[in-house]
Amino acid sequence: MTSETALSVFVIAGETSGDHLGGALMAALKAKTGGRVAFTGVGGEAMQAEGLEPLFPFSDITVMGADAIIRRLPQLLARIRQTAAAVVAQKPDVLVIIDAPDFTHRVARKVRRQDPSIPIVDYVSPTVWVWRPGRAKAMAAYVDRLMAVLPFEPGVHARLGGPPTTYVGHPVLETLLPELPASDHGVEAEKRPVLLILPGSRSSEISALLPTFGEAVARIAERVEGVRPVLPAVSHLADRIEAEVADWPVKAEVVRGREAKLAAFAEARAALAASGTVTLELAVAGVPMAVAYKLDAVARALRVVNRVFRFVNYTTMVLPNIILEEHAIPDFLEEDVTPEKLADAVVPLLADTPTRRRQIAAFARLDALMRLHDGALPSERAAETVLDMVRTKAG
The missing domain is CATH 3.40.50.2000 (Glycogen Phosphorylase B;)
Structure with missing residues (x-):
């Protein structure tokens, strides 16, 4: 991104809660860039309302329950391949994946293998602090920055060898209070x-x-x-x-x-x-x-x-x-x-x-x-973190 071009953001959510996070993040990015940002990716109504051009219907991947996942596994795997290929072809300034690690992390790993130059930001940590802590170290290979919604998670990832992690605040601070x-x-x-x-x-x-x-x-x-x-x-x-x-x-x-x-x-x-x-x-x-x-x-x-x-x-x-x-x-x-x-x-x-x-x-x-001590909203802090990642990679 230069002063003359718009920021290109590829953003992927895999479930409704992630779609709400993505919509708030997109609104904050538009505010911080003066609207000079273009979005592509995967998301639902909240993200589309903020200008997302979706690759395919959100319902294709918002599957609940083991039985439903097994029945639709071929389609889900095809959507993972399609999404990763679209990211690599577009070569955005940044890829943001939001929660739903069974889908979004598979996309991120494929993107990292095919084009390591694309910066990847993960919004919402998997619960490595509850089980499968080895996921933290594995994530460091394909996630450049993790945006945590729980205040203890940066320390957890530092201890487990995970990616650099920033606490951006939990969405309830913005959506409920x-x-x-x-x-x-x-x-x-x-x-x-x-x-x-x-x-x-x-x-x-x-x-x-x-x-x-x-x-x-x-x-x-x-x-x-x-x-x-x-x-x-x-x-x-x-x-x-x-x-x-x-x-x-x-x-x-x-x-x-x-x-x-x-x-x-x-x-x-x-x-x-x-x-x-x-x-x-x-x-x-x-x-x-x-x-x-x-x-x-x-x-x-x-x-x-x-x-x-x-x-x-x-x-x-x-x-x-x-x-x-x-x-x-x-x-x-x-x-x-x-x-x-x-x-x-x-x-x-x-x-x-x-x-x-x-x-x-x-x-x-x-x-x-x-609470974020400077009074920022979680979506604002998340947008700042994404922009910082873009600047770091560009520099």
Whole structure:
């Protein structure tokens, strides 16, 4: 890129969450270059809205579940080859791959073998800090810069021999915090506290957790007068959830849409949640929680093997706990996911107790660890990192 030419960026996302990250990154790159940037690659609606010219429909590679991947494997492999060939033919100023390592990293490795001069930036680290740590060193051969969304990841990659890594901030700092309504988290409504119920965003998670969550809510209601269960539901699952909670002994309210979710987060006194990114959203929003998860058959088998060979390195599945390096939030896995244990963990969070205050204090420490100290947004810091990579290669 020169002062007369536009920056050429080839950007690849492999799933919906990556598409949202890519859209925000593209908007920030346009802002920082005065619009002198052209995008090509693979992405969905968010990236296309920012000017992406997609190689093929996003749905060709957004495949969930082992069975679906096996059925569509020939198409997926063909798309990997097509994408890598397009990158090499275009020879962009930079290739940005976003999450979805089963697709994006395969493309990156092919590009590196065919044209080592193209700089490659990876946005979102694989979970090398949980399992398969050897991936970090392997990535160093084909990733020139890694943009991490968790604050401890630069240290992890330095220790494991991974690529140079920059913490650019987690997207919840940009997508959740600015939109949250002002809240005292139900201090005034403590006599009828809102309890968020978040059984996951996948059908399998809901099947595994929602019945137990319902039994836990019944026990909580016996001990906390007036408790109000509220379930923010993903749109395509809302009807199903409404049907399943209809016969709960405590009337539960199912809310739909982003505004309703944000309002529920602002009003909530506590939450009972499945493990996942939502735990980080709750912590950032200041909502104390208890967390549960049940594994699928493959993960359950790996858990048994791990007791012998110890290839998974963390004893908690809750992201805020991992970032804090302390067990601030109670979590329950597999056989420990019982109505009694969940109720015992949630009840102290609904009143002004030392248990509740300890979690809130932990959230303050988490906020200090996660925020970018200069006040930049994650998408802005990511764009700066990409432009720095281009300048470094050009120099």
